[in-house]
Amino acid sequence: MPSLDLFEDTARQLTVCNACRYCEGYCAVFPAIESRRTFEPSDIQYIANLCHDCRDCLYACQYAPPHEFAINIPSTLAQVREATYEQHRWPQQLGPLAGGVRPLLLLSAGALMLGMAAVAALEGVHALVSAHTAPGAFYSVIPAALMELLFIALGLLWIAAWGRSATSFWRSTAARSARASLPAVLRAAGDALTLTYLGGGGQGCTYPEESFSKTRRWLHHLVFYGFLLDLASTSLAAVYDHLLNLPAPYPLWSPVVVLGTIGGIGIVIGATGLLVQKARSDRSAAHLTMLRMDVAFLAALLLVATSGILLLGLRGTAAMGALLVLHLSTVLAFFLTAPYGKFVHLVYRYTALVRFAAEQRNQS
Numbered sequence: 001m002p003s004l005d006l007f008e009d010t011a012r013q014l015t016v017c018n019a020c021r022y023c024e025g026y027c028a029v030f031p032a033i034e035s036r037r038t039f040e041p042s043d044i045q046y047i048a049n050l051c052h053d054c055r056d057c058l059y060a061c062q063y064a065p066p067h068e069f070a071i072n073i074p075s076t077l078a079q080v081r082e083a084t085y086e087q088h089r090w091p092q093q094l095g096p097l098a099g100g101v102r103p104l105l106l107l108s109a110g111a112l113m114l115g116m117a118a119v120a121a122l123e124g125v126h127a128l129v130s131a132h133t134a135p136g137a138f139y140s141v142i143p144a145a146l147m148e149l150l151f152i153a154l155g156l157l158w159i160a161a162w163g164r165s166a167t168s169f170w171r172s173t174a175a176r177s178a179r180a181s182l183p184a185v186l187r188a189a190g191d192a193l194t195l196t197y198l199g200g201g202g203q204g205c206t207y208p209e210e211s212f213s214k215t216r217r218w219l220h221h222l223v224f225y226g227f228l229l230d231l232a233s234t235s236l237a238a239v240y241d242h243l244l245n246l247p248a249p250y251p252l253w254s255p256v257v258v259l260g261t262i263g264g265i266g267i268v269i270g271a272t273g274l275l276v277q278k279a280r281s282d283r284s285a286a287h288l289t290m291l292r293m294d295v296a297f298l299a300a301l302l303l304v305a306t307s308g309i310l311l312l313g314l315r316g317t318a319a320m321g322a323l324l325v326l327h328l329s330t331v332l333a334f335f336l337t338a339p340y341g342k343f344v345h346l347v348y349r350y351t352a353l354v355r356f357a358a359e360q361r362n363q364s
């Protein structure tokens with residue numbers, strides 16, 4: 001739960017914004033605050049999750065530091081978002097997994113060592129150092145049942161964690177003013193899929209520097225749609241394997257490989273670009289804990305995508321066994337951290353966008 005001081009300071013800053021209204025065309029935050037005279041803690045959490053940290057409002061603000069009003073909306077709302085993630089995560093005990101790059105690397109390295117030891121014990125060391133190219137080659141390194149059981153269990157944990165977080169957030173922030181009607185759900189989906197508000201007032205974000213650019217929006221698209229393509233590739237592989245009895249690996253022209261490769265390249269370009277932008281970004285507008293979570297999430301995606309591309313490129317060689325274990329270790333670390341790290345912004349942002357769409361419909 002955000003501290004009372006943070007709520008009070010955020011309410012103070014939003015009240016100044018409401019009086020000024022210079023930024024009203026920038027994003028969904030300002031239309032959402034215009035209809036309010038006071039800001040309850042539940043409103044503040046909802047509003048904070050509409051913000052996507054573009055910083056347009058900071059550089060446009062006449063009351064930004066060093067002015068005595070010290071209006072710094074991006075940094076303040078990032079603090080509220082961090083507290084929101086902490087309050088609504090489930091189970092609470094797994095929260096430390098979201099701590100940054102170090103837990104991610106420790107998890108990946110631990111899974112890699114355990115995986116290598118398990119394969120050596122179950123299949124023999126030769127499984128890790130010899131070439132396997134026949135259909136079902138991956139299963140001669142790691143048994144299919146073991147792989148499937150592990151990732152089904154992690155997938156269920158992920159769905160349960162996000163489901164609980166979304167329900168808890170909606171219940172605690174949705175006011176009488178908002179009902180999740182179908183049009184609101186669809187409009188929010190459209191805004192999320194097109195990243196409408198990352199367009200700023202039309203010129204893009206003032207991120208990483210104080211000049212407008214659409215680069216961040218395009219990089220975000222590459223990561224998001226790259227991830228969806230990889231998800232489609234994995235789902236198609238499951239259909240091939242279980243319904244058509246065609247186990248991996250698949251030829252280069254197979255839709256499974258084409259979708260996975262395009263998605264992986266999209267993630268590598270998008271995540272690398274976003275990491276470079278973060279390294280160059282203005283720290284005075286940031287909240288460092290949230291910045292660490294951003295970096296850890298992008299690093300997790302980058303590890304999964306690069307190890308997957310490496311595995312694809314070298315799957316016909318003696319390195320295949322070790323690379324398969326490496327790739328699955330990075331996927332495992334991603335699955336374990338995703339429900340608690342920055343990836344969860346998808347849940348809260350979308351839920352807040354549904355409430356925003358519902359409020360806008362009520363007002364019109």
Ligand code: SF4
Nearest residue numbers: 027051052054055057
């Ligand atoms: S940082 Fe960008 S998204 Fe956040 S409130 Fe300011 S203008 Fe809106």
